[in-house]
Amino acid sequence: MNRQTRVFVTMIAATLGALVTLGGAHASGQAEGREYPTRAISYVIPFAPGGQSDVTAQYQKPYLEELLGVNVLIRHQAGAGGALGWAALAAGRPDGYTIMGNNIPHIIIQPLIRDDAGYRTEQLKPVYLFQTTPIGIAVHADSPFNTLEDLIHYARSNPGAVTVSGSGTHSGHHLAILQLQHLTGTEFTYIPATGAAPSLTNFLGRHTDVLMANSDDLVAHRGEMKILAVGTTDRFGPLPNVPTFIEQGLEMTAGIDRGVAVSPNTPDDIVRRLEEAFHAVTTNPVFRAEMDAMGFETQTMGSAEFARYIEQKTGEIQTVLRELGEL
Amino acid sequence: MTARARNAVAALAIIAVSVFWYLEAGRFRELSRIFPRVIAVILGGLGVVLLVLTILGRGPKIIMAEGDSSQRHRRSGSLLAALVLWTALIPVTGLLAASLTGVAVMGLITFRAHRGTIRAIIIAAVSVVAFYFLFQFLLYVPFPLGFFG
Amino acid sequence: MSSVLLDALAGVLSPVSILLVLVGTAGGIIVGALPGLTATMAIALLVPFTFGMSPVHGLVLLGAIYTSAIYGGSFSAILINTPGTPSAIATTFDGYPMARRGEAYRAIVTATIASVVGGLIGVAFLIFLSPPLARASLRFGPPEYFWLAMFGLTIIAAVSPRSTLKGLIGGGIGLLISTVGISPIDGATRYNFGTLSLQSGISLIPALIGFFCIPEVLRMVEESQHSGEMIPYKRQRRMVKRVLQQLVRRPWLMIRSSVIGTLVGIIPGAGGNIAGLVSYNEAVRASRDKASFGQGAVEGVAASEAANNASVAGALIPMLTLGVPGAPPAAVLFGALLLQGMRPGAELFTTYAPVTYAFLFSLVLANLAMLPLGLLLGKGVARLMQKVKVQTMAPVIIFLSMVGSYSIYNNLGDVYTMVATGIVAHVLRKAGFQPGPIVLGLILGPIAEQGLLQSLLLGRARGSMLMVFFARPISVVLIVLTVVSILAPILVQIRDRRALRQGPSSGGTE
Numbered sequence: 001m002n003r004q005t006r007v008f009v010t011m012i013a014a015t016l017g018a019l020v021t022l023g024g025a026h027a028s029g030q031a032e033g034r035e036y037p038t039r040a041i042s043y044v045i046p047f048a049p050g051g052q053s054d055v056t057a058q059y060q061k062p063y064l065e066e067l068l069g070v071n072v073l074i075r076h077q078a079g080a081g082g083a084l085g086w087a088a089l090a091a092g093r094p095d096g097y098t099i100m101g102n103n104i105p106h107i108i109i110q111p112l113i114r115d116d117a118g119y120r121t122e123q124l125k126p127v128y129l130f131q132t133t134p135i136g137i138a139v140h141a142d143s144p145f146n147t148l149e150d151l152i153h154y155a156r157s158n159p160g161a162v163t164v165s166g167s168g169t170h171s172g173h174h175l176a177i178l179q180l181q182h183l184t185g186t187e188f189t190y191i192p193a194t195g196a197a198p199s200l201t202n203f204l205g206r207h208t209d210v211l212m213a214n215s216d217d218l219v220a221h222r223g224e225m226k227i228l229a230v231g232t233t234d235r236f237g238p239l240p241n242v243p244t245f246i247e248q249g250l251e252m253t254a255g256i257d258r259g260v261a262v263s264p265n266t267p268d269d270i271v272r273r274l275e276e277a278f279h280a281v282t283t284n285p286v287f288r289a290e291m292d293a294m295g296f297e298t299q300t301m302g303s304a305e306f307a308r309y310i311e312q313k314t315g316e317i318q319t320v321l322r323e324l325g326e327l
Numbered sequence: 328m329t330a331r332a333r334n335a336v337a338a339l340a341i342i343a344v345s346v347f348w349y350l351e352a353g354r355f356r357e358l359s360r361i362f363p364r365v366i367a368v369i370l371g372g373l374g375v376v377l378l379v380l381t382i383l384g385r386g387p388k389i390i391m392a393e394g395d396s397s398q399r400h401r402r403s404g405s406l407l408a409a410l411v412l413w414t415a416l417i418p419v420t421g422l423l424a425a426s427l428t429g430v431a432v433m434g435l436i437t438f439r440a441h442r443g444t445i446r447a448i449i450i451a452a453v454s455v456v457a458f459y460f461l462f463q464f465l466l467y468v469p470f471p472l473g474f475f476g
Numbered sequence: 477m478s479s480v481l482l483d484a485l486a487g488v489l490s491p492v493s494i495l496l497v498l499v500g501t502a503g504g505i506i507v508g509a510l511p512g513l514t515a516t517m518a519i520a521l522l523v524p525f526t527f528g529m530s531p532v533h534g535l536v537l538l539g540a541i542y543t544s545a546i547y548g549g550s551f552s553a554i555l556i557n558t559p560g561t562p563s564a565i566a567t568t569f570d571g572y573p574m575a576r577r578g579e580a581y582r583a584i585v586t587a588t589i590a591s592v593v594g595g596l597i598g599v600a601f602l603i604f605l606s607p608p609l610a611r612a613s614l615r616f617g618p619p620e621y622f623w624l625a626m627f628g629l630t631i632i633a634a635v636s637p638r639s640t641l642k643g644l645i646g647g648g649i650g651l652l653i654s655t656v657g658i659s660p661i662d663g664a665t666r667y668n669f670g671t672l673s674l675q676s677g678i679s680l681i682p683a684l685i686g687f688f689c690i691p692e693v694l695r696m697v698e699e700s701q702h703s704g705e706m707i708p709y710k711r712q713r714r715m716v717k718r719v720l721q722q723l724v725r726r727p728w729l730m731i732r733s734s735v736i737g738t739l740v741g742i743i744p745g746a747g748g749n750i751a752g753l754v755s756y757n758e759a760v761r762a763s764r765d766k767a768s769f770g771q772g773a774v775e776g777v778a779a780s781e782a783a784n785n786a787s788v789a790g791a792l793i794p795m796l797t798l799g800v801p802g803a804p805p806a807a808v809l810f811g812a813l814l815l816q817g818m819r820p821g822a823e824l825f826t827t828y829a830p831v832t833y834a835f836l837f838s839l840v841l842a843n844l845a846m847l848p849l850g851l852l853l854g855k856g857v858a859r860l861m862q863k864v865k866v867q868t869m870a871p872v873i874i875f876l877s878m879v880g881s882y883s884i885y886n887n888l889g890d891v892y893t894m895v896a897t898g899i900v901a902h903v904l905r906k907a908g909f910q911p912g913p914i915v916l917g918l919i920l921g922p923i924a925e926q927g928l929l930q931s932l933l934l935g936r937a938r939g940s941m942l943m944v945f946f947a948r949p950i951s952v953v954l955i956v957l958t959v960v961s962i963l964a965p966i967l968v969q970i971r972d973r974r975a976l977r978q979g980p981s982s983g984g985t986e
Binding site for chain 2: 521638639641642644645648649651652655659661662664666667690694697698864865866867868869870871872874875876878879882883886888891892895898899902904906907908909921924925928929932
């Protein structure tokens with residue numbers, strides 16, 4: 001080594017040494033800890049930006065920042081239908097500085113159908129469930145089917161002939177059509193797309209006969225279709241003329257529930273702090289009005305209730321998937 | 328390696344990968360199996376064509392780089408090794424320290440190979456630190472910190 | 477109606493809006509030029525900030541960033557052979573060879589002018605023809621996607637001039653790689669070798685950086701001894717005027733590329749990358765001097781850049797009229813509209829018409845702003861590249877590649893993907909395989925597979941595969957294009973050979 005090289009290597013070594021010291025100081029400074037939260041919180045959406053989870057999070061962000069007194073940074077960690085993000089959360093530090101979108105049925109289905117999802121549903125610690133998007137079923141405006149009964153009748157005598165557009169395999173839409181088949185003994189041909197938007201275009205372009213869609217898409221495009229049923233327990237506010245599945249004698253609800261979760265073993269007081277913040281946001285009348293206008297139903301389910309709900313849904317989904325031979 | 332040997336190795340590797348891809352697809356259900364199998368068959372077929380042409384001495388020409396090739400290969404080999412080391416260090420020491428190490432190692436390799444100045448390497452190190460903090464604090468990217476975290 | 481337009485125009489021409497356009501355009505160019513930082517990311521990052529702004533201002537800023545980031549991708553494509561955004565893939569084919577012979581600035585000027593022209597033509601389509609084009613885009617169903625991908629694969633011939641066989645193999649490798657990860661139709665995990673991070677497949681952007689950038693950096697270092705400088709820079713006067721004259725002589729090239737860009741952009745799921753590649757392919761096919769492509773042809777850069785910037789407006793057409801975004805950055809923009817309380821769809825052009833039109837006009841402004849800003853930045857960067865030593869450049873580029881791959885989804889797995897594909901690309905290059913066809917396969921693979929399987933399902937339900945695959949008008953057009961694209965070079969070759977046999981003096985080279 002010549003002299004110049006030696007100088008250079010020493011410099012790099014010195015920089016690294018300085019960094020180690022800094023890093024150590026940083027870590028010890030954190031341990032002293034004032035009350036949570038003391039620094040910015042990452043709100044991670046395990047899907048690509050621009051979707052409904054993302055939009056909702058963007059709405060919540062300013063409220064959360066005010067309530068928690070720290071910055072809330074929305075990030076996206078998409079991949080494997082959300083599993084990549086949830087696996088990271090399951091392996092994450094239990095400090096409450098990473099909260100992640102926790103969507104039902106996604107978090108439940110992934111580990112059920114694959115033993116390599118990278119996380120188990122019960123590992124994700126539920127914090128708060130704030131929103132439900134009911135799923136509805138629709139046909140073209142000029143379709144011969146006027147009621148759900150017409151459609152089922154036809155599908156029963158022509159198994160597999162009716163094509164159904166939905167957002168993907170093992171998604172909420174897929175699950176809903178599986179439930180419908182299960183309850184009515186029919187067989188549809190489900191055409192999965194890679195998201196709600198391409199599924200909608202497949203239907204609007206008349207490439208499929210039936211559409212499974214979230215309430216907000218149904219509300220936005222209601223002029224171009226006949227909505228036959230919606231997966232709520234009572235009539236859905238923004239679509240008062242559409243009957244529920246239950247009204248039509250089918251014991252099923254269908255929807256996508258959105259909430260947030262934190263890493264396993266996060267201390268209860270941190271969970272409680274976040275729970276309170278989300279509760280305050282969700283019960284804020286301005287926020288509620290914004291959600292209503294977009295076609296979402298707000299929910300106010302705290303951590304414990306959310307956990308019970310996940311358990312109940314897991315049982316239901318397991319039954320449907322098993323009976324249909326998907327497991 | 329001569330162009331002919333490279334073509335032959337490439338053809339064999341492609342055939343091997345295609346066979347693996349085809350066999351592996353047997354584990355999937357029908358709808359997941361179709362596409363990979365079609366591609367594997369086509370690719371394997373093209374690999375066979377390449378192999379046959381190479382054996383017949385009519386394989387595609389490869390433009391070889393000029394200069395002393397063994398020296399070139401040694402240098403690009405050590406550069407690749409440096410790149411792998413750099414990447415492997417990220418989860419251990421965090422991105423910044425790993426990258427500074429990477430810059431240093433690459434600097435050493437290029438320094439020996441090429442009469443450059445230390446200044447250039449230091450500029451590289453400074454730029455890396457600057458970009459790192461730009462991304463971390465302006466764009467809020469949560470970089471891996473390794474044992475510093 | 478005209479009063480709405482005037483109001484919108486007044487909104488755009490306010491000092492704040494103009495400032496936002498300038499800031500957005502400059503920022504977008506820089507983001508686009510850095511490999512790994514894409515338009516999608518830049519918009520996603522800024523959405524929270526625009527939340528607090530008035531709808532017009534927020535959208536003006538985001539629109540300017542979108543369109544200029546796509547253009548900015550051409551800088552790194554030209555200077556370091558790495559598409560700064562996926563849209564600039566086709567720009568590397570001729571842009572980088574130009575830079576290597578000292579014409580980096582000429583390539584950047586070409587890219588700039590072509591981007592502005594393409595962008596403006598695209599916006600014109602957006603303003604005047606949105607509703608019919610959006611309706612037409614719905615005719616694009618699963619079989620059409622399948623045939624689009626097949627047609628796209630014929631581009632391999634154009635991007636692998638040395639050996640079609642190796643190009644085809646490269647395309648096959650890309651298609652093979654595209655099957656890694658959870659399958660689109662029945663959710664099976666494929667070829668992930670038990671790892672979690674491969675479940676989501678080989679992400680496009682890290683793979684792009686790996687395939688294009690890493691081998692180039694290695695080559696730079698390997699060859700630095702001979703030339704001593706990164707890329708040469710020839711000082712040339714009146715470059716803008718000269719390039720302009722050159723492009724004006726080829727109006728058909730610019731118009732064709734822009735129209736292709738707009739149309740491809742409209743198809744949801746096919747973005748600027750496919751637009752640029754298709755347009756490049758058509759430019760090669762229409763040219764009498766095919767051999768010059770890939771060696772640094774101005775037409776190649778112009779075709780790619782005009783098309784990818786036109787695709788920006790194209791992608792906004794279904795987003796604004798139907799509420800279905802045509803490309804990932806448009807999807808984020810869609811979210812931004814929702815946040816402003818504007819529901820994309822018919823209402824945008826009635827209730828929110830002043831905001832919508834202000835946004836559209838701002839895209840015109842942003843495209844115009846690209847001209848001076850791009851030329852200024854381009855000249856600076858091209859000169860800087862010449863001054864910086866390899867010892868600085870190589871590690872910094874690698875570092876930026878890592879940061880870029882990582883920050884897409886804060887995922888270390890993407891960094892590994894980038895490095896691994898880089899090493900594979902380096903080895904493949906030694907065996908004479910170019911990255912172009914591989915990346916083409918990687919992009920088209922998912923579109924082809926999904927189109928194929930959805931069509932199969934539709935065919936089974938309808939009881940006729942033939943009807944689904946071969947009896948739809950757009951499909952037929954795409955099939956004809958595919959067949960012509962495959963047969964044309966073969967016919968030309970046969971004709972050339974015959975000519976050679978009849979008159980050896982005609983000077984063909986075999």
